[in-house]
Amino acid sequence: MKQFLISLLTLLTFSACQHGLEYDATPTANFEALWQIIDRQYCFFDYKAQETGLDWNEVHDRYAARLTPHMTRAQLFEVLCDMLSELRDGHVNLYYSADVGRYWSWHEDYPRNFDENLQDKYLGTDYKIGAGLYYRILEDNIGYVAYNSFSSGIGEGNISDMLYYLRACDGLILDIRGNGGGLLTYAERLASHFTNERTLVGYMQHKTGAAHDAFSSPRAEYLNPAEGIRWQKRVVVLTNRECYSAANVFVRNMKCCPLVTTLGDQTGGGGGLPMSSELPIGWSVRFSASPTLDRNYQQIEFGIQPDVPCSLDPSDQAKGIDTLIEAARQFLHK
Numbered sequence: 001m002k003q004f005l006i007s008l009l010t011l012l013t014f015s016a017c018q019h020g021l022e023y024d025a026t027p028t029a030n031f032e033a034l035w036q037i038i039d040r041q042y043c044f045f046d047y048k049a050q051e052t053g054l055d056w057n058e059v060h061d062r063y064a065a066r067l068t069p070h071m072t073r074a075q076l077f078e079v080l081c082d083m084l085s086e087l088r089d090g091h092v093n094l095y096y097s098a099d100v101g102r103y104w105s106w107h108e109d110y111p112r113n114f115d116e117n118l119q120d121k122y123l124g125t126d127y128k129i130g131a132g133l134y135y136r137i138l139e140d141n142i143g144y145v146a147y148n149s150f151s152s153g154i155g156e157g158n159i160s161d162m163l164y165y166l167r168a169c170d171g172l173i174l175d176i177r178g179n180g181g182g183l184l185t186y187a188e189r190l191a192s193h194f195t196n197e198r199t200l201v202g203y204m205q206h207k208t209g210a211a212h213d214a215f216s217s218p219r220a221e222y223l224n225p226a227e228g229i230r231w232q233k234r235v236v237v238l239t240n241r242e243c244y245s246a247a248n249v250f251v252r253n254m255k256c257c258p259l260v261t262t263l264g265d266q267t268g269g270g271g272g273l274p275m276s277s278e279l280p281i282g283w284s285v286r287f288s289a290s291p292t293l294d295r296n297y298q299q300i301e302f303g304i305q306p307d308v309p310c311s312l313d314p315s316d317q318a319k320g321i322d323t324l325i326e327a328a329r330q331f332l333h334k
Contacts, residue, residue: 025281027067027076034080034094034285035060037277043205043291044089044272045212047299052088056212059086077101077283089288089301090244091274096283106268106303107241113265113312114177114240118322119146128165130158132186135166142329143169147190150182150246159193160228171332172231173325174254175238181245181270191253192226194235194260199223201253202300203293204273218293223253235260236328239306245270251304252294261331263308264324271301 039056048054063083067076077094081101084092094101122144127136132152135145143166147154166172203218237254239262248267254260272288279285294300308331313323 027069027071027079028064030076030279030281030283031064031067031080031083033279035083037279037285038084038087038287039212040210041207041275041277041289042087042287043207043215043289044087044299044301047291047301048088051302054086054088059083073281074098076281084285087287089272090268090270091272091286091288093286094283095285096281106244106270110241110265111311112178112240112242113310113324114242115312115317115322116178118317118320118325119175119177121320122322122325128162130162131155133158133162135162137166137169138329140329140333141168141170142332143172144175144325145172146175148176148179150179150184150186150250152182152186154186154190156189156226156228159190159226163193163229163231167229169233171234171236173236173238173328173332175325176243176247176250177238177240177264177324178242179244179247179250180242181247184246184249187246187250188223188253189226191223191250191257193228193230194254194257195223195225196230196232196258197225199256200295201256202249202295203297204290205293206290215291218297221292223256231259233259234332236331237262238324238328239264239267239304241265241268241303243267248300248304249292252292252300255304255307256295261308262304262306263310263328263331264306265309265311266305267300267303269301269303271299 063079066079081094085103090103090106123134127134131154133147138144201223202221204221205215205218208214208216239251248270251267271292273290274286275289276284276286310324310327316323
């Protein structure tokens with residue numbers, strides 16, 4: 001039995017080596033594993049080299065110098081997170097039992113242009129709730145809809161019932177400020193109620209190899225009209241820097257719809273479809289793997305500019321007035 005166990009252990013070790021699996025939990029092994037995962041599978045190297053001067057090889061050498069053989073798990077986690085932050089990507093995260101590494105400068109370094117207390121004031125207390133949609137008719141007969149997360153599920157019935165309720169309004173404000181994303185399914189479902197024909201909204205690519213420029217040909221993405229009620233009047237979509245990921249794609253899609261105007265601040269971005277992998281130590285890493293483009297083949301990773309730039313005025317805020325909502329109301333009444 002003892003000889004059998006030894007033989008089995010030898011076989012398993014050989015098999016693991018044959019498949020390139022090395023369960024080495026040293027700081028250097030985990031550092032190299034993480035660097036190589038990103039090097040081979042991350043999708044924005046060329047774009048970010050152009051936009052920010054990113055040099056991934058230089059990043060390797062600079063952070064490798066911070067490693068020591070006996071550093072603690074917390075110290076290793078800090079070095080790895082600092083290295084990942086060089087990507088400037090909110091879709092890049094490192095997970096272990098005590099913390100989550102994240103990059104939030106895409107919105108923390110900019111004004112919010114959003115105040116939840118002001119939103120509550122405009123919604124009042126008698127607003128309607130359709131799953132994740134909160135809506136009411138403002139005093140000037142403008143429909144106001146707040147959707148704070150694409151993680152909050154919405155069905156075709158929720159959207160059609162909402163639009164039917166608002167049908168007599170002169171226009172519609174769709175406020176997605178602070179919406180950090182969620183499921184693309186809900187973003188596409190909502191946008192589909194604002195077009196009457198199949199519409200080209202952008203493209204997506206996928207990695208085809210380890211090289212930084214190894215991608216498939218861009219695959220066209222279309223927005224198909226919903227089968228339920230579709231809105232036929234003007235719409236203003238309110239945006240800010242906290243609109244990210246699925247919310248960013250939603251803005252891309254809505255800008256392709258007729259009668260839609262975006263107003264506010266540039267979105268936060270997040271144009272890469274994320275995927276995950278694992279380090280030898282057992283920590284998980286998430287990263288952008290498939291770039292999303294707009295219909296003009298432009299990257300949306302660093303955000304989308306609004307049609308009408310507008311910022312929250314502190315003096316208005318002090319008076320209980322939301323500058324962006326009021327600008328949208330004026331725009332819809334022109």
